[in-house]
Amino acid sequence: MPDHFHLLVTPTVALERAVQFIKGGFSYRAKQELGSNAEIWHRGFADHRIRDVEDYDRHVHYIRLNPVKKYLCEKPSEYRYSSAFSGWKLDPIPQGLKPADFSANIGGTAEAVPFQDTRFEVQR
Numbered sequence: 001m002p003d004h005f006h007l008l009v010t011p012t013v014a015l016e017r018a019v020q021f022i023k024g025g026f027s028y029r030a031k032q033e034l035g036s037n038a039e040i041w042h043r044g045f046a047d048h049r050i051r052d053v054e055d056y057d058r059h060v061h062y063i064r065l066n067p068v069k070k071y072l073c074e075k076p077s078e079y080r081y082s083s084a085f086s087g088w089k090l091d092p093i094p095q096g097l098k099p100a101d102f103s104a105n106i107g108g109t110a111e112a113v114p115f116q117d118t119r120f121e122v123q124r
Contacts, residue, residue, distance in 0.1 A: 001070065001081075006063040008050070010094045019045050052098035 011018035023041050030040055050056045060083075067079040076084035083090055 001066060001072075006059075006066060008056075008059060008063070010091070015047060050094070050097065053093075056093065056097055 007022070009015075009018060009022075013021075027040050031037060048059070050059065064076040064082055064084045067073050067082060068076060073079040076082050077086065079085060082088075
């Protein structure tokens, strides 16, 4: 995205430290290559812990549709800075996430309803 990015990360260090590495590395390289001393980042970041496979899928879906919603492309696979673009090598889905039907296996009485969120639909 021209003004922000979304990232699913499984850090091997504290999350704050991982974000510091990402921001610092990007800033250093951008300043070298662009010859600019301008501030690139806002302070802080928003985080969300992925709870289960369904939550992971929902976030991947949201991230991939973001450039389509902003009219930067018609399909996620057309946006060259997206993980949906061919040629990007992705890490495997993190192990240890609860399966999507986990709640059905613990004796709950609520019926699972597939996730539907109209915010992801692009109106043209």
